[in-house]
Amino acid sequence: MFFVPGTMGKIFTMIPTVVISVLLLSLIESFFVLPAHLGHAKVTKRLPRKGLIGIPGRVQRAVAGGLAWFTQRVYRPTVAALVRQRYITFSVALATFILTVGYVAAGKVAFNFFPQLAGDVVTVEARLPYGTALENTEQVRAVLADSLDTVVEEYGADAIRGVYTRVGQGAKQSGPGAGDPDSGSHLVALEVALVPSDERAFGSADFTARWESLTPALPKVDALTFNSASGPGAGQAVAVQLLHPDTEVLATLSEEVEQILYSYPGLRNISNEYSSGKTQLDFHLSPQARTLGLSSNDVAMQLRSRFYGAEAIREQRGRNEIKVMARLPEAERSSEHDLDTLTIRTPRGGQVPLHYVAELDRGRAATAIYRQDGQRTITVSAELAVGVDSPREIISNLEKEVFPSLKEEHPRLEIELAGAQREQKESFQALGRNYIFALFVIFALLAVPFRSYVQPIIIMAVIPFGFVGAVIGHVVMGYGLSIMSVFGLVALSGVVVNDSLVLIDATNRQRRRGKSAMQAVLDGGTGRLRPILLTSLTTFFGLAPMMAETSIQARFLIPMAISLGFGVLLVTFIVLLVVPALYMIIEDLRDLFGVADPTAVDDQGDAVPPDWKPAQFDGEPNETQPSSRTMPAE
Secondary structure (H helix, E strand, O other): OOOOOHHHHHHHOHHHHHHHHHHHHHHHHHHHHHHHHHHHOOOOOOOOOOOHHHHHHHHHHHHHHHHHHHHHHHHHHHHHHHHHOHHHHHHHHHHHHHHHHHHHHOOOOOEOOOOOEEEEEEEEEEEOOOOOOHHHHHHHHHHHHHHHHHHHHHHOHHHEEEEEEEEEEOOOOOOOOOOOOOEEEEEEEEEEEEOOHHHOOOOHHHHHHHHHHHOOOOOOOOEEEEEEEEOOOOOOOEEEEEEOOOHHHHHHHHHHHHHHHHOOOOEEEEEEOOOOOEEEEEEEEOHHHHHOOOOHHHHHHHHHHHHOOEEEEEEEEOOEEEEEEEOOOHHHOOOOHHHHOOEEEOOOOOEEEHHHHEEEEEEEEOOOOEEEOOEEEEEEEEEEOOOOOOOHHHHHHHHHHHHHHHHHHOOOOEEEEOOHHHHHHHHHHHHHHHHHHHHHHHHHHHHHHHOOOOHHHHHHOOHHHHHHHHHHHHHHHOOOEOHHHHHHHHHHHHHOHHHHHHHHHHHHHHHHOOOOHHHHHHHHHHHOHHHHHHHHHHHHHHHHHHHOOOOHHHHOOHHHHHHHHHHHHHHHHHHHHHHHHHHHHHHHHHHHHOOOOOOOEOOOOOEOOOOOOOOOOOOOOOOOOOOOOOOOOO
């Protein structure tokens, strides 16, 4: 997760930073601090069994007894039955994983790379044609204000903290890479600040949708967007970037793609990056100008000097430098008619009319030019409508039907997905490479102490089932999958191996005592049921407060907590029930191919005889050495 590029990597770098720091400190504490605490601990007397003071002791004994009964009467017979039918057990588990993958691939669980969260500020921005008079912009503002008044009457004025209107300036930008808002007489924005979400009975998305429905059609507006999102974002849900060497073709295609996006009911706030721009007069030098010795630079400099001005004097006054510009009087440079009467000085000192040496063409100047790899680009983007959880179907339809037809009509056209789709592609590519490397490191860390290449695979076999738990958790909690869910799955991969590691290590210890594989699996599972359950349950309940959080600031982290919490919870059952069956399947394969078990060796690496028994009781009960404890053995 440290090496995810783009906006997502910059936002979520703090997650692995904090987690790794905490785990390293916890490792130091467990190795050096905890042993000192245990060494100085005093043996406490047994709690009295009578009176109010004895309640904790009775509760402890009741829980321990109940867990011991469950381990011997329920868990052990169940595992024994599943291990006897180990191939069916593993097949059912594998089928569950395959069905879960198919369920997600079929779109039954919505996936939105980085869903936008509803905030406490609703913003409406209107963009008119460039150069629009301020009076027309004021008319659009009045229409938006009237529809806002109607919405405020419906929801109540108490839910509104204030309204801020910007005429001649766009809405304030937020998030990574946000700059100053655009300005111009063609822009108007209204920002409505709502009271916090816990103080109102409606959501900001509902308020925004109602405002949008009450706003009449505005034919003079190029783009009208209603937004209530808050927090960092990865860009528009659907953003189509067009690349073509011909600017006019790009403009036509952008309008065509814009109309196509309007045809999808699941999209809203359609925005075309292309703008016709302000009116521009282009002068082209005529053949007569060449004969007079004029160049295009000469004509351009004289036009600039007459209208903008030429520097006549520059002098220093104290610490300030003053420039005096000379240009035509205002009465001679205030209309296009002045261009018809304008004269150009030739190199020989003569005067000729402008229209004699230059031809005039009317056009428009682009207000903004976007390029990628040296080519002009135009992006047409849209947001998801209220109630639409994923753009997957829309993106699939565009890639299969719309894009091929456009490329067929325009061979030089290139189409790419920008916005959230580009961030998603970059993040998943980097995350996939790093994830494979992390799995290799986990395998190596397990293979060295186990002195086996097979047992680390058994331990890591539980990792895919964490995905099953994460999907179940998202369905139960009513959330769709997102990039945060994927981050949770990545973190889950390093957590879920703990339970399987504990079980396999306990089984290997039983094998080193000379027990058969079947007996070792049963004893290892029953002996480690308590720590496995405690590890998983403490993790789940530690994440439960985050999963139950309702504040806007924490909602984008909830999918990660769901992936971790429910993934650990389901993997616990996989470890306790399926891993023993998988262990016995590996033993069957060893017997089939005549491969010796590398775990059936002592600490010096010598083979352990089948009838070997431990010479001294080491604190863990086995079949030949009953425990002297009064409580049920762990």
